[in-house]
Amino acid sequence: MTAHKPGLAPVMTAEEVNAFLKQVYPQLNEDFAAYEAVAVRPGGCTVRLNASERHLRPGNTVSGPSLFTLADIGGYVCVLSHIGREALSVTTNLNINFMRKAEAGPVTGECRILKLGRSLMVFDIDMTAGVDRHLVAHATGTYSIPPKRGAALG
Amino acid sequence: MTAHKPGLAPVMTAEEVNAFLKQVYPQLNEDFAAYEAVAVRPGGCTVRLNASERHLRPGNTVSGPSLFTLADIGGYVCVLSHIGREALSVTTNLNINFMRKAEAGPVTGECRILKLGRSLMVFDIDMTAGVDRHLVAHATGTYSIPPKRGAALG
Amino acid sequence: MTAHKPGLAPVMTAEEVNAFLKQVYPQLNEDFAAYEAVAVRPGGCTVRLNASERHLRPGNTVSGPSLFTLADIGGYVCVLSHIGREALSVTTNLNINFMRKAEAGPVTGECRILKLGRSLMVFDIDMTAGVDRHLVAHATGTYSIPPKRGAALG
């Protein structure tokens, strides 16, 4: 199944995305060090949270806000990598389902661009973790892409 | 990626599901004739809406409620086919994103069971239509599975 | 609490909205006869589903798709009544939670406009039913408002 429009092509690599994130969010480097773009491909991307003690809740499970942040960054990387640095996009909606506990360690997010229109980008993300790569959470979200250029915010 | 627990296995075929739907929803046969289970597989199923004039809105696009119904039936078929006829399940949440216009004709829904727990089943569905099988809508939903047995409602 | 921007004011009455719906959706009159705008006010509106046998599921509860339709119409009436007949708006997202069974009879939907921007309208709706007016469902949704004028679709 083709989940994206033919011709959907990235304009930035994962490395360029990571460098841009560090530059745009200088005061957030401490928080963001754990999040990174791993791969960018036509119509999607892979992001990762390297979950450590600070991302855990009692029961040693990765916290909901940490998984929400991974999903939100996944959507932002989708927009950024397919539209470019001038993308002034903001999250308008995010719906997340939590399925299983995620242990400390890498949580991988596979993102699909479901729609890339002129003013909206819709995506979903499968978040997997653990040695068995079980699905721990799934989210769907929308980014608004205003027509004007300017500094990006997440 | 394995999106479902190992060992997740259907207990009903698509034919058995369709026969059961007709029996349980006698007064809805007129509405439901357009909806059917096409395939059942471990951890998911395929459903279809054969969209005709009555499912269209101005602009000749399949209506939002028709696509919502396809998603809701997709989730119900996931529960029914993997738990069996005694499943007394009800939809508790459904989040749907509309991406593109869907023309009259078949709308195919590919469903994944994201979680099948003791009391909740979480699923998502890709809905595609047209000669190019573009993604027209995507939904995520939750069915509650009460512990008692009884007649099923959708 | 003021949930809407100061100055948000309707440009159509409930009667004008109902007349417009009948005109724009001629082939849907049979379906739509049960749905109506009851009141329009600054920043919101009230809609109603007069649920009869055809809207019920086994167990004599109003079906999920019928409640989804009420929510979707509620959002459309929000846009229509506050922007006007030229509004070319489409639902992009709708998230619905089902709380309790709704009996046959009137289901009332109280809608709030959470945001009315240039390109997006966000709303929520409380759906109540029964002699005790219990909350049976709640939904949040987004309508996209394209910049061009033209025939409206729901």
Add this chain to the structure above:
Amino acid sequence: MTAHKPGLAPVMTAEEVNAFLKQVYPQLNEDFAAYEAVAVRPGGCTVRLNASERHLRPGNTVSGPSLFTLADIGGYVCVLSHIGREALSVTTNLNINFMRKAEAGPVTGECRILKLGRSLMVFDIDMTAGVDRHLVAHATGTYSIPPKRGAALG
């Protein structure tokens, strides 16, 4: 309108909730110091994020993850205050819409319990900020309440 079951009554005060949160989340005190329960009432509660520099994104707007956390805590306080310390509840779904930029300063969350069943609690939250108390975000969520007692996790 009564959005909750008659007789819905809190079993903990806001002060007791705050003391419990500090005890259960010892390693998160740094993060959680900015979040607090302000009031508990039958069928709902008020929570607050005292947003400072660390919660901001470029453009000086409170970040999406910070607002998500406020919503998530609001739901947890709903469960905790109405069921008690033994509540072993976890978030299963959260849907959030971002409407306007929120400045640094207090962000107030007004929570309603939409349903408090045996196994699920559904709530929504209006988040307001700024001198005009504009609505900056709205969320709806579900907490699962397992039948067993034990240590709570958020």
